[in-house]
Structure formats: structure tokens, C-alpha cells
Amino acid sequence: MKKSILILLCSTVLLIVQSCKEGDKDDNTTATSSASTTGSTFESGITYNSKGKLTLMFNPTFGAQAFELSPKSYVTAAADTIRITQLTYYVSNVTLTTSAGNKINLGNYELISQIPGQQAKVLLDSIPAGCYTSISYMIGVDSLANSTGVHTGALDPSYGMYWAWSTGYVFLRLKGRFTSQNTAYSFDIGGDGNVMNVNHDLSNYKTGGTALTANINVDVAKFFNTPNKYDLKTDAIDIHSAGVPSIAKLKVNIANAFNITAIQ
Amino acid sequence: MKRVNVFCLLCFAVFFFVQSCKKDDEVIQNGTTTVVPTDTTKPFAPTPYLVQIPVGLPLDYPIPSPLDNPLTVEGVELGRKLFHDKILSKNNVQSCGSCHSQLFGFTDEAKQFSFGASNQKGERNSMPLFNLAYVEKFAKTDHRFFWDGGAKNLESQVLGPITNPLEMEETLTNVIDKLQKHPQYPALFKKAFGSDSITTAMLMKAIAQFERIIVSGETRFDYFKLFGDQSKLTAQEKRGLELFNTEEKADCFHCHSLSGAFMTDFLFHHNGHQSSDPGLGRITNNPEDKGKFRTPSLRNLVFTAPYMHDGRLAKLEDVVEFYNSGAIRTYPADPFITKHPNGLGLTSDEKADLVAFLKTMTDSTLITNTNY
Numbered sequence A: 001m002k003k004s005i006l007i008l009l010c011s012t013v014l015l016i017v018q019s020c021k022e023g024d025k026d027d028n029t030t031a032t033s034s035a036s037t038t039g040s041t042f043e044s045g046i047t048y049n050s051k052g053k054l055t056l057m058f059n060p061t062f063g064a065q066a067f068e069l070s071p072k073s074y075v076t077a078a079a080d081t082i083r084i085t086q087l088t089y090y091v092s093n094v095t096l097t098t099s100a101g102n103k104i105n106l107g108n109y110e111l112i113s114q115i116p117g118q119q120a121k122v123l124l125d126s127i128p129a130g131c132y133t134s135i136s137y138m139i140g141v142d143s144l145a146n147s148t149g150v151h152t153g154a155l156d157p158s159y160g161m162y163w164a165w166s167t168g169y170v171f172l173r174l175k176g177r178f179t180s181q182n183t184a185y186s187f188d189i190g191g192d193g194n195v196m197n198v199n200h201d202l203s204n205y206k207t208g209g210t211a212l213t214a215n216i217n218v219d220v221a222k223f224f225n226t227p228n229k230y231d232l233k234t235d236a237i238d239i240h241s242a243g244v245p246s247i248a249k250l251k252v253n254i255a256n257a258f259n260i261t262a263i264q
Numbered sequence B: 001m002k003r004v005n006v007f008c009l010l011c012f013a014v015f016f017f018v019q020s021c022k023k024d025d026e027v028i029q030n031g032t033t034t035v036v037p038t039d040t041t042k043p044f045a046p047t048p049y050l051v052q053i054p055v056g057l058p059l060d061y062p063i064p065s066p067l068d069n070p071l072t073v074e075g076v077e078l079g080r081k082l083f084h085d086k087i088l089s090k091n092n093v094q095s096c097g098s099c100h101s102q103l104f105g106f107t108d109e110a111k112q113f114s115f116g117a118s119n120q121k122g123e124r125n126s127m128p129l130f131n132l133a134y135v136e137k138f139a140k141t142d143h144r145f146f147w148d149g150g151a152k153n154l155e156s157q158v159l160g161p162i163t164n165p166l167e168m169e170e171t172l173t174n175v176i177d178k179l180q181k182h183p184q185y186p187a188l189f190k191k192a193f194g195s196d197s198i199t200t201a202m203l204m205k206a207i208a209q210f211e212r213i214i215v216s217g218e219t220r221f222d223y224f225k226l227f228g229d230q231s232k233l234t235a236q237e238k239r240g241l242e243l244f245n246t247e248e249k250a251d252c253f254h255c256h257s258l259s260g261a262f263m264t265d266f267l268f269h270h271n272g273h274q275s276s277d278p279g280l281g282r283i284t285n286n287p288e289d290k291g292k293f294r295t296p297s298l299r300n301l302v303f304t305a306p307y308m309h310d311g312r313l314a315k316l317e318d319v320v321e322f323y324n325s326g327a328i329r330t331y332p333a334d335p336f337i338t339k340h341p342n343g344l345g346l347t348s349d350e351k352a353d354l355v356a357f358l359k360t361m362t363d364s365t366l367i368t369n370t371n372y
Helices: A002-024 A028-035 A143-147 A247-256 B002-022 B073-083 B132-138 B159-163 B172-181 B185-193 B200-213 B220-227 B235-244 B280-284 B316-326 B348-361
Strands: A045-048 A052-062 A073-075 A081-098 A103-105 A109-113 A121-127 A130-139 A168-178 A183-190 A196-201 A206-208 A211-219 A258-263 B026-029 B032-035
Touching: A052 A081, A081 A121, A130 A168, A143 A168, A183 A247, A196 A247, A196 A258, A247 A258, B073 B185, B073 B200, B132 B200, B159 B172, B172 B185, B172 B200, B185 B200, B220 B348, B235 B348, B316 B348
Parallel strands: A045 A206, A052 A211
Antiparallel strands: A045 A130, A052 A121, A073 A081, A081 A103, A081 A109, A081 A130, A081 A168, A130 A196, A168 A183, A211 A258, B026 B032
């Protein structure tokens, strides 16, 4: 009897050790079951045991289709046929939130140009050790940097993402041809009230390491559809100042279009 | 013979050694001396620039400037050179100074509109440039520069005219490229900002510094007001001042208060003009702001004709007549305009008095100061 208890105990320990090992890897489905029974595997979220790095990889698509620039055509939810010649945006104020609710603003300003075949990434190094359950960032620039003169690095106005006539940055530019009507569309979204805040819940990921990569899908089809249907036949096709009413639809859609697909 | 040769060689070697010790910026490469244009041994320490403040401006503090762009001799000198250099425009045909000429209070001669690098016609009257540093200090909102308040600070204002397709029509990448390849500018930028790798931010800072040193406040009216020197104004000018400050008469003082040093409230108003230009409304997208423009200073009007955002009024007499009888007296005009539903009812003598008074706020040092 004593012996069998010992065997049981041994096998339990073995199992725990096994699941810890799995938890150490990137597999978050096995980690789910082991997290509650063992203390040694990763908690809910992403964990850095020491100072670590996180790369945000922005991967654009148009729905399920690969992202390509003109002459490739796409059809929006409003049945508008469009081509894309440019998709550029600022990513700033990347903020990690710990399970205890502490926020760490990593303070970056990055300009992302989505060009097929070229990686578009934001490297965050010097992330303090800890377990993080969400990550947020702005598509755009905070009001302080938008009005005072930083103007260096990615914020150099010579990148063309700047309004000299009305001080501030163009947060996101999407432009191309509206081929159904043989005209151009051009969205320059800017203005302090139009920053697009993106927040990703990380609690379903139970992973960690020293250098992680988050793949973020940027679904341009959602710009025109989720949750607001954007119809180029009736909504604005030219947006070049902060107060165009159609921005209200677009900015919600754009924030929704950024979704994490994997963290390794 | 052999010994002499060796001795000579030794001498040369010592000479070269001493030479290279003496000057940090000379190195020996492949046996020849090359001058390297770096002075990394000297710390970057530009000289603070001090402006002599005119009597009519606040004397209890220096020219306001942002912490990250203090006025320096090197920065101002660079900004001055850039301001007057056509290199900033497309095809190098015009400078900032082309449309902001010192002789005209930094406006464009007597032109209603200026013409751009491709001779295209502008849409607003070239603004006078003086006391701009104080706009940043006293403006109550972050709408500060341009007629419509689109620029929040002088640094960002700099980029407007350079890139405006109706004005200098140049791209920033071209400007930086031209400056970087110029025989003098990289060294001048290094003196001003510590690096000869020119950036947009450095360009903005240099021109903003130059703009901040342009001050004006040396007028007969200042001496009259500050020191009570009655001899400075004639009887007619004093009558004009009285009309200016009287609510039932010219009623100018609400927006152009004479109690401060700048003769403006630093705000935006619709003055009853008949122009379709949306003004501040274009910046804020607030329908209430449509047609509002910056209240300009009343200093140096003698130099800055024509008047209003679109330069539609050629003479000061026209300006007075506009407020007397020409302005629209209903919304969206400002309440200070609509409160006079039948106009101001000034007599021709009173109008002449008012014009005479306005001319007392003229500072001839603005157009003669050789620092500009």
C-alpha cells in the first residue's frame, strides 16, 4: 500500500515536471491546463524572468488575401473596388500592463510603412522582468509630441507624415485608386482627437522567454467594414483634416483591424 | 652622407610628430597631411544671444524661447542666413524674405497677395513678422501662427511656407539635401547645433530663433503711454486715441487693447468681413470658428499695408471706414461688431483723427535694425 502511494506520488511529480517543460515552450494550449496545478510554469500573459525584448511584427492582409500594392485590386464590404498605393502609420506609446495592473510605457515613436515583402516591425527592448497581461499602443502620436517640437527620429517632418498648415502629424495614411469610379481616395487621419488606441489582451497567452515576437495582423478589409461599413460612394474619399465626419467611422474600424495572431 | 640623410629623416619625423600634436584636426594619411574638418576636442558650447528689448515691450524678462531651442548667436545667425536664402524654395527662386521684406515690416511690399515659386498666386496677405516670441507666451490657445492659427509654435510654422504649394513649394527632403550639399551650411549647422548632419528639426529651430529676435516697441505712443510724455502725441492723435478707447465711438480696444504691449488680444474673431475663407474654422473644424482670423498687432501699420487677412483694404483710411460702415453687423460677425448695428457713425474728422493715432505706433527701427 505504502509502495503504491509512493509510485503515485512519483508519477505525479513526473507529470508536473513534464507539463512545466511544455509550458516553457511556446505552446499555450498545454500551458493552460498546467498553469493552475503548478507554480513553475508561465502565468496567464507573457512573462519575462529577466529584462527582455518584444518585437511587434505588423503583417497586413486584406481579409484572407495577401497584402499587395497597386495594381492588385480588392473589393470592400461596400462592394467598392480599390487599389492601395500607400499604407503608412505611426505606432507610439507602446504600453505593457502587468497582471497587477502596473503600466509601463516604453515611449517609442515608430513610423510603419507597409510594403509587401518588407518586414514592418517595432522592436521593444529593455522590457523589465514581469508578467504582462495586455499591451496597448496608439496608431498615431500623443498630443504632447503632436504639438511641441520633437521632430526628430521617426517624427522628422520630412517623412511627409506632417501637417505644416495645422501643426501635427498624419497618424495614418491610406491612399490609392477607387477603381469602381475611376478616381482616387486618400485618407490622412490626424488631429489629437483622432488617435486610434489599440489594446491587445494577452491573458490567453501563457508564454515567456527573453526575446518574444508578437505577430499582429493588420486587416485592411476591416478598415472598410468592422464594425462600421465604410462606403466610398457615400463616405468621404478625401480626408486631409481632422474634422471630416467620416473619420469617426474609420478610426474605430482601424483600431479594430489590429489583432495579434501569435506570440512566439 | 648617410648619417646626414638619417639625421634629416629624423628631423622630418620629429617635425611631423610635433605638427600632428599641435593640431587635432590634422592627421597624416599615406605620408601627406590631411585637414579633417572636425573639432571633436572642443565641447559644443554656442554663445547665448541677447536681444535688446525695446522700451514698449516687457522689460522684466528676456525674449521668450522654448527650453529645447534657446537663442544662440550661432543659431540666430544661421536662421538669418536661411531666412534670406532662396535655397529653401523650389528651383531656388525665392526666400522667406522675398515675401517678408524688412522694409515693409516683414510683409510683401504693398501686394495684396504674394506669388509662389512657380509664380502662383497666394490666398492670404503676407503677415508682418515681429514680436512673434511673445505670441507663444501670451496666446490663450495653441492656435498661434498664420492668419488661421494653424501653427502651434514657431518651429512648426517654419515648415508651412516652405512646403505650401502656393508658396515656396519645396519638399523637406529636397531642402535638407540641398543644405547638406552646400559648401557652407553643414559647418554652420554644426556651430549652431553641434552636428553637421542637417535635420529638419535643426532647420526649424534655426529659422524660429531668427524670427524670435525680431522685436518692435520703440514708438511715440510707447513713450506717451509709459512715461506720460505729452509732447509725443499731437492733439489730433490724442483725439484719435480717445476715440479708439471709447465704446460708443471707434470701440477698437476690446480686441486691440492698448493696456498690454502688443495691441492684440491674441485671439481670433470674425470682424464682419465678406470672405469665404474659413480661417480658424479650417483648423478646428468648429462651425463657430468659421471666418475667424487672428487679431493682428496694430504696431507698424504704416509699413504693412494692405490690411486684413486677404489684403482687401489698401489704406488705413479704408480700414477705419470698414469698421465704420463696411462690416457685416450680423452673425457670424463677432459681438463686438454686431453690437453696432448701424455702424460706428464716425465723422470724417474723427476718422482722420483715428488714422493719425494709428500711425503713432510706428517703430522705424524695425525696418533699419541691421541685426535682421
